[in-house]
Amino acid sequence: MNESTATPARWWNATGRVLWLLALALVSASWWAAAAYAPVEAQMGPVQKIVYVHVPSAIVTLIAFGLTFAASIAFLTTKQWRWDAIAAASCELGMVFATVVLITGPLWARSAWNTWWTWEPRLTSFLILWILYAGYHVVRGSLHSASRRTVSSVLGIVLFVNLPIVWKSVEWWRGSLHPRNVTMTGEMRETLLLSMAAWFVFFAAALVSRLRLEWIREAVAERA
């Protein structure tokens, strides 16, 4: 593990700034589009527009945890601390987006089907996901030594590998109330795609900033 850490490079900070500006622009645009551009859905009314936050959040969550998985493998094979930092930062952001999914889901369920929680398989899987990755952070926070990185990486791999099985189990366990692959067309589809892009850029911007923090933290520790 002989690398010089120094402080975050200028190009990193610049990238962060650019991404945040882009994120701001795109998110604003997606909110405008959701409010004004996309039509109101016939059956569920204006509340349906929550989908433009709910679905992108779900997708970003999975991307985030997938990144944690990949970065964990990278750390275990290369032993470079950067990969562990990426894994942890990505996991943190994944938790944020998962929380958004778990809040918007019940809100939607309440107005659409008049019940807060329906044990709907996808939402239930997300709940389990949330608990799992919360465990990742609790474990990581409890370890203060060199083993933290290895243990976190192993966890990052093990948890992600479990996801398909958990998904399948919950799906079998409960039939689906969730609108199954509703095909969107026209303005709705465009708004959804815009929202996905917006929240993904937001995720990237947040990741860059979060990593900058890790970079500084590591540099301080190295110098002591």
Add this chain to the structure above:
Amino acid sequence: MTLIDVAVKDLRLHARDARFLATLLLFSASLVLILSVAFGPIFREPAREAAATLWAALFFAGVLGLTRSLDLEGEAGGGDAVRLTGADPYSIFLGKTLANFTLLAVVFALVLPIASVFFDVGDLRTLPILVGVAALALLGYAAWGTLFAALARGLKARELLLSVLLFPSLVPLWIGAVKCTHALWAGGSIEPVRDWIKLMAVADVLGLALAAFLYELIQEASE
């Protein structure tokens, strides 16, 4: 053979610790009692309620057992001595898994008759298949549990963390176990829920396979 030596060593240590065994078995029995009181006195669907009770009790008993196995290694540094022998880490993992599986099997053997009696379910005809289902579930539990317990070593509030980490990973095993047990006790056959057996087997294999890659890393993750 390392696998057998490790398993025997763990089981011997458990067998000599009467206090731990008594706690484990009493705790499991109490859980069954508490849940039957919660569901009773008239059981609307005894097969289902009994199945749920059985596997809930086993889950928590398992956490206790796994944590105890872990503590035995840390007590006087025995775990480090094992590392120093240069023995193959995967064999060590398998040995510990076997020991944990045996411990869980003992708890199962105790809790099953109690649940059967309290809920008035089960019969000898379905017993062999039930034992087979239980073996599948408990093997997966032992494997994943041993893996997670090793990760949690050295952490404060180990039991809490272990439950949090373990439960979601055990979802397929536990849902499968409850469904199969319920099917056996309600209908006498496992046919309608056969797919779950496959899923449980996949979960078992996955746990054992992941450990082959990861256990050595976990073992060597030093301070």
Add this chain to the structure above:
Amino acid sequence: MILRARDIQKRFESRWVLRGASLALEPGECVLLQGPNGSGKTTFARILATLLAPDRGGVEIEGVAPEKNRRGARRAIGFASHQPHLYPGLTPLENLSFFGRLAGVPAAEARAIGLLDRFALTPFTRTPMEHFSRGMFQRVALTRALLPEPKLLILDEPYAGLDDEGTATLNELLADAKARGAATLLIAHERERAGALVTRSAALRNGVVEGEGS
């Protein structure tokens, strides 16, 4: 060269405990490593025994890095420390047979019985260790370290808890090991107990190994 530690650096959180400690041991040597409390002796010992990975620098056992051949490296080492590294719930014989078999020691049980006898523990070989005194634990721990007749002995405060007889027995066994060509690293506060065995001494101060004297 049996042991070669090069520029070992280790930190805990942001505190650097070892700042470039180096040490080399040849067969037949007995090196005494002294140092004030908190100087990192125990950490250093664990790194040399391959139980702990350094942040920088490396260790070579018989010229090979442990990561390349962990089994070979570990089987060449006998390690004893503050913790006995035993299972209190088992008897001394069970403990030693277990570790011996895992380490591939031939006739582990017979050898264990012999060593336990040297330490006057024969009456206790089949008694669970739970109620053993500190001195008894120490003697069994030393037996565990010596069981595989290792080429490298790393002993951290081995005389702690030993009475005069135990000390004498340990010194006899260390002399035997030396005659066999093994290298010994003794970490201790005082030199008196080891006495004539020591061929070279050094000190761990400020995270580095200083002063080679004999």
